[in-house]
Amino acid sequence: MFSPQRPLVFIACALFFSALPTSAQASPWTLPEKYLLITLDSNFQNADQEFLPDGTLQSFPLQGEFSAFTFTPGARYGISDDFEVAFDFNIKQVSYQSDPIVLGLPDDPTDLSQVNASIFDFSHSETGLGDGRIFGRYNLYRSLLMVTSQTSLSFPIGYSTPRGTFSEDTPNPAGIQDDVTLGDGQTDLAQAFLFGVYIPPTNSFARLDIGYAHRFGPPGDQGFASLSFGQYIGSSVLVFAGARGAYTIFDGESIGQSFITRTPDKPSNEFLVSDVEAIDITQDKDYVSVEGGVILKVQDVEMRLSYDQVVWGANIPQIKSYSLGVIYAMDFRDEE
Template identity: 60%
Template sequence: MFRSMSRYTLVAAALCLASAPTMADASPWTLPKDKFVLTLDSNYQSADEEYLPDGELQQFPLDGEFTAITFSVGARYGITDKIELAGDLNLKQINYKSAPVLLEIPDGADSATLNDAIFDFSKSAAGVGDAELHGRYALVRGLVRVTSQTSVQFPVGYETPRGTFLDDEPNPAAIEDDVTLGDGQTNLTQSFLFGAYVPATRSFARLDAGYRLRVGTPGDQTVGGVSIGQYLGDNFLVFVAGNGAYTLFEGESIGKSFITRSPGKSPSEFDATEDIETIDITLDKDYLNVEGGVILKLRDLEMRASYGQIVWGSNIPRISSFSLGVVYALDNVTAE
């Protein structure tokens, strides 16, 4: 999960919370008592376009390109047949590359002065991202399953996002963290998961709906998702899914940023007075992510491959993602 700041040439794109749900979250059913499930998931993301805070889609300025690799470890455990606990931890490598830009030439500049006046927003970051804890309780267990899920997401040891520059004034020597490993604040989400399986056609469907309390500066969100799948044979199935979030009210500003309405200009053509617009930035974001994939089941092992893309949003990169993952299940883990 990660931050997305539509930041402009004077700021790199950061991370987006719109990655597809992990495999540990894929089922609306709670695990049987004493069953343990381990999930290992890898995800590659890339983007060269962004949705601005007003929803306009445009390319990153200065030939900008965002890439990220995330490795996730998840675990689920059935305390009883109706109660389940789960957790996820993410390790990330994030890169943003763009062409450097010289917005204006200082009077009497020599080569050293010119080098000091160049804005370079390329940056990389690596480390532990956000962690998540989930608790589930099965409310209805029949042809249609209904499960309550309460989740807490919190940052783990990375620098929090802030404005583009240290004092909110353009200064090549005071560029803040253009790329972060998360939003740097805590989310509390209450969701309800509705699931159904049709034995006659070997089809399944899931619908999620929830409310996300974003502790701190961002506005709260409604969140949801839908997925449908079909078995093809005994061990192979295909699925399509969508998930998203919508911000209900505007959050507080975390500083100043800069956007441009002419992202296709080369670095030599940018005019600091005509092409750059100063805006307040927040951690608010809206998005809709669509995904499709396949799952192969081999006894206690499950393998999954999927491709997803953000197709609508605001204040977020237009991310394309490819995921590979495995799930291993073990029954009666505490049995003698």
């Protein structure tokens, strides 16, 4: 691809952004027995820059721009006071738009079939089901410090998996793969430990998550961590801020070839074959993201507004993410 590392191959990072904390979700403790949370999250992402595999941050070439909208319904339920189960899934619309590029014009510019065969256009959109996730939590220690174990499984739901830029290694407009995908197209099994503390005098909390993800298929395994802080203002408003990230433990396998450029700001009419270089691409990615937001609680309903941005990474777009979420709580103990 002549847009370096067209970022849509690596959209699975959207799962990372759809899990922004709410006062209910941000707690490291488990739900009470027979307590149900219904979660509805909407998330908009956009990017016009990316971190290359070597960590270089640069603009998408050919005025490229990525955008995505994700709607994530889900639920959590307390089996007992120390154990809960949950699930969620994504409905997504992703898009990548860039200027088309013409390389290798034919000798006879009046031959439209040959002219069309020289036009490379990487713009594409995709809509459908993304990834699903199921997880369970078990509380290990409950005191001033809370310690909870969380095991989760993320999996694709029926979309095409990412591939190289072209069906063959030689650049050919007819062989462009539709790598605007709705996820990584493979399964992750993750184990994490959640540490949390609530500070009554200041009505605030802190949470630290540390975990490891085994990524079945081509990608390499990841270690991940997050740190967040929250402060209540009165009894119904919570402001929070934090950071999270992941690092690839070992390199995964290549899924094909891509093409990068070190001159991304060149206009399409000046682009040359010599401006691009071929690289093997993987689904490995490293990132650090910062976030902040506010939560409003009204009786059994919580509403969250938040912003998240990738500030460092490798093989990942510099995504800016805007989220609006709603949580509705139901306590079935009242029925008894």
